[in-house]
Amino acid sequence: MIEDVFQVIAERITSLEVNMYNSMFRLLLSMVLGMIVGAERKRKGQIAGIRTFALISMGACLAMLLSIYVPQVYFGLKNGDPGRIAAQVITGIVFLGGGAMIHMKGAVRGLTTAAGIWMTAIIGMAVGIGMYMCSIGATLLILLTLVTFEQYEKRRKLGQESKVINITVSEIVTDLQPYREVFAKYNVHLSTYYLEYDYDNARTDLNFVVLTHAYENLLPLLGNLSTIGPTNKLTLTSQIDI
DSSP: OHHHHHHHHHHHHSOSSOOHHHHHHHHHHHHHHHHHHHHHHHHTTOSSOHHHHHHHHHHHHHHHHHHHHHHHHOTTOOSSOTTHHHHHHHHHHHHHHHHHHHHTTTOTHHHHHHHHHHHHHHHHHHHHHTOHHHHHHHHHHHHIIIIIHHHHHHHHTOOEEEEEEEEEESSOOOOOHHHHHHHHHTTOEEEEEEEEEETTTTEEEEEEEEEEETTOOOHHHHHHHHTTTTEEEEEEEEGGGO
């Protein structure tokens, strides 16, 4: 008796026609898959986290269910294309991805979250059409890309970022060669620099824009820079934060 009940439920879940059983199952599965991707993004401190990715995945899944359900119920519908409901998800999700990049001030890091949002929407659509194994496999591949490849980049020190090093020195600095030598010692490329002199207080503000590996430890570099002159203040910031 119990086996018959499970068999009926399994048949309705895998049915090509939209019904209450497979609709709720697909929405639940899309929510779980979206939460998995969102959890990884939240771990990285991104603004789009578990709830955002779960809602995106479920919304795309529901749009796909509607695309299937409309021609299934309204047989007399001859004008128009019901598939446009699902097709517009691809276009509409761009606004959310763009919002993530705007929040990150246009930094390249925002592109990963935007791509994750777009990919999660596609996964939700795949669940909505019944491609369960493909959706689960795509989610695992996303985790592989975001987690495993990140560790690979850290080990290989791939990628470069622009940093700004601000140094306040209690003297008028007229020779930057000692600073250049320190940058060369640590293989840090000096892109450009800005100087501000305060002759009344005998103080110099140096702003160095450098290009360094994304995962490089810059503390030894900063320690060497602080010993060149009578340093009062030293700060390290990302270029997008200034």
